[in-house]
Amino acid sequence: MAQETKITPGRPWTVGGDSRYYLPKLFMVALGLLIPLAAVAQQGEEGKVSGNYVVTQSMEFGAHFADANGNRETYESMVGLHSGPRLLEQTLSMRSINHTGALFDNLWMSSFGYGGDPERATRLKMYKNHWYDFSASYRHDVNAFDYNLLANPLTPANLYASNSVSPHYMDTRRNFGDFSLTIAPQSPLRLRMGYSRNVNEGPAATTYHEGTEILLNENYRNRSDRYQVGADWKFAHKTQLSYDLFFDHNKVDTTAFDANVGNLTASGVPADLGIVYDVFNGQPCANTPAPIVNSSGEIKPSCNFYLYYSRSGPTRTDFPTSQLSLISNYWKKLDITASGSYGWGRSKMSDFNELARAYVSRTNETGFSVTGPAVADRMSASADLGVTYHITDQWSVSDELRFLSWRIPAVWNSSETVCYANLPPAGANPATIFTPSGPTTPGATACLGNAFTGELAIPITATPSVLTTSSGGNITNEDFVHFHGQRTVSNTTLLEFDANRRLSAHIGFRYGDRKFADKDNSSSTTIYYPYNLWTGSALVPKAGKTVTTEPAGEAGELIIRERALLAGVQVRPVDAWRVNLDLEYVNNDNAFTRIAPTSLIVIRGRTSYRLSSALSFSGSVNLRQGSNDLSPAGFISADEQTHRDHARSYGGNFSYTPREWLALDTGYTFNDIYSNTGTCLPVSTRPSVIQADGGALSYCYDPAASTPTPVTGDYAVVSRYQERVNSGYFNLMLRPVKRVTLDFGYDLSSNSGSNGFLRADTLAPLLLQQSRLQAGGSATEFVAYNPDVMQGPLAINYHKASGGASIEVAKGVFLKGYYAYYGYNEKSGTTAAGLFDGSAWLGVSPRDFHAAVGTVSMLYQF
């Protein structure tokens, strides 16, 4: 669980340990290290000879001092540096003097971040000529994410759920291990082996919806292991055959449970009302204006709430893959590469278990349990064949054929048991809901008695259950069969021309098709057990056991044919100046999503100019423009139904290093992102929309109807997104005297833009007058379409300013100081009413922070 300490704006908080306690100790330790290591450091940068090796090492020990103001969760998500001692850097290089070391000829090792930094790693590489190459790495990452997206202006202040954390926060630790060994790397037959491990575990949160949205604590645990064995065989002149076998094993053991039961039922039982509050829509309490708890914290009648919820579903996946590759330059004019792979894997969840004791007013449920196994397979095959024929030294033609196919057939056999209350929802009272309850099996004494333990069992009486029109049966067994599959084939032909070192170009054509299939089928058996079944106030004519079977299914298939023109040119007017330009024009006859382009133009340009060894410029332009003119269904006007988007970026860099004592590096990038999509927007009848600003809105039309038929309640609008991002950096290094190095830097990311819906007719922001009360507002004001949406950042400044000094106090001994200032600020937006920019959102704790992290260290090179 992330720390829920509420930060008082303006009051500094120390991240990590208190420097008053560890600083003196750290200083003493550092001083103690300085004396002997300074002597060792006299060996100099070339290292010292030890046996048959030249050994070069460096160690940098130090400490961070971190203080910050503002939102701690945001700081942890973006920076996460804490106070405390650190091993900031370590390097080791061992080189055999005669290049024939006993165990290895060369070895490199480097580490950083140990002692508490959010990122830390050790990397090792070593080899012995002819015998082996070995590399290994260990990496640790604090995967902290707690950017608050929970605040809601409708949330009453006296409810338990905290507004200071994200409902989907993560505070996990990720550990990576990667190992790779090649035996006989220069031999005609070489063997490769590898192993990777990735463990991600720790506390996290998620949400679950049934009746209300409850915040669940997760014990997140995911582990994957990958093994690899492979061999390369050079069996002919410039020809090699490779075979690899991969085996992936993945374990997911994440569990979730509700631990936010801070409110009370009328009988005094702790309960969770959930985290989404919209009382006009029955969440968590139907037709009950706020506050929804009384002064004692007791929940008012007809509320949805949870007393208990838990979920687990251990999943294991085994996935072996074989891959065969060939490369041949046997013929002088012909290059051939080919590879193919096939994998078949299975993901198995044999024991899913979901238990809840809750009240859901829509169905009158008082508890439910879902169990059952699930199995999903994946078969994937891929092939890549590339042939290049060199017609002359300048002209060549190449062809590239790619194939990728995967299929996922899967089955989920669910078994659901539900308990119901014995009073209709209108009269239900939290005090009595759980006292009597309808049985799920004749003669049973408790609903879910076998599944629940102890106090969680729901006792029953002979009083009949009451079901609503939305209620299901007492026991539902359902089998889902699902199939996903995709097959992609594409072929690219290019004609390439290499005039000389000043000019080269290529032009070509790509065509292909992609077929996607999505099929599902399900059948269910529903059993009703009560002796006298009630729906509302009416007695259901069927008494006793009833079984229904409902087979259902649907199939979808999509084929997309792609045609693309490709071109590129590389020009080098002078040796120092290079210009690259690439163009890609793509046309698809269909699209997978409404925003996937049917027409796409991509232009990439890059240039670099190295005026001298000291001065260089570089620049880049990336333009991507897409459109999708396929009808999204429901629009009469062609203008409304289209999708247009673009992403443009322009960047430049300037680097100047005239002397050893001066280096300047600066750059700037501008991003322009735009999207405009015709959208059919459903509007709820509750709260009812009184009117829209600017007059009545048009409805979408039913695409299935033979004549244009408006669909009441679905507005034809335009979804528009605009964002501009400015990013820049500046680094300056000065060495005023030989032993002193100064560094200064500044990084900035700043964005602005807007996000929201526009009227399709006038393109004015969509504002609705709704019969609802907004916190701080009135029932008759015009408000944005979805005022509850928690806005992310679309008007921010994120910057880092830094400065550092390094002084060489003895040969190979450096004293270093570094200061970094981090600032995250959500600016005041200037967006039109009805559109959002993420600024100044009602009910949100400020997500800004300002932090200063100082680092002092000693670096020894020996």
Place this chain on the structure above:
Amino acid sequence: MKESRSTRTILFWTLAVGTMFWLGSIRAAAKTGSPQPASPQAGSGEKYVGSETCRGCHEQQFKQIEKTPHFKTTFEKGRGEPWHACESCHGPGAAHVEGGGDKTKIFTFKGVSQKEISTRCMECHQTNPEHITFNRSPHSKAGVGCTSCHNVHQPKEVQYLLNEPETTLCYSCHTQARAEFEKPFRHRVNEGLINCSDCHNVHSAASSQLRTSSKQDAVCFKCHSDKNGPFVFEHAVVKAEGCTACHTPHGSTHPRLLTRTTVNSMCLECHAGIPNGPHPQNTKSQACTMCHSQIHGSNTSNIFFR
């Protein structure tokens, strides 16, 4: 049963003897080298002088090479002179020496196209699994050759002979990527946790030069394996269009590296096109993922609730 045992015995001894021969050949190669296919310059008819001769004039370059992995070619005497040290890259040096150091008589890597340079390097390096498709790669087509990034004599990063540390090197051309990794939500590349080459194989011909997972799926799943499935209920776009349909992997100003500032805005661009499709948005829907929390895929909910 007996047959099975004898088959296993034969297999075992075949493998054992084969392995011994193979290891023996490695040892022999380590001492004397082993016969190899014709070298780049074989058959040119020109004479080789050996690296000691080169050293006579190019002492500094010799010392620099000595600190790098390429120095191992000095021991390739058994493979023939074309594979030996300086001349394995620069070609036979006799004419160069006889010409008093005439640079036109040797391959200097200057004044030639990157394609020529790459062709020369690939004579030895193309069979490395990382390099197999380099000739078809976007870098190669853009005139980015081996020495655009690698420095054989004076590398700043010795392990892979790079001109600069990897991230700095990539940023020098990909200025946009540098800007993306400075954003508040980002993969930790600048912090040193991840390298560009963890996700990209800069020598490959793959789209965006991206690696794939060993399951022939998106490289993202190597770390984010819990999103990989396979699931009973796949969010089809994840597998069909890829992670970048919703995420900007380098960095973003939006939480979760999303392409849009709010979850709903992103979801509705695809899901609001059909009448009666999504839920009314003017009610409680703070974020689609509040209910559809398992949006990457689920084994137990076809609407991704759990």
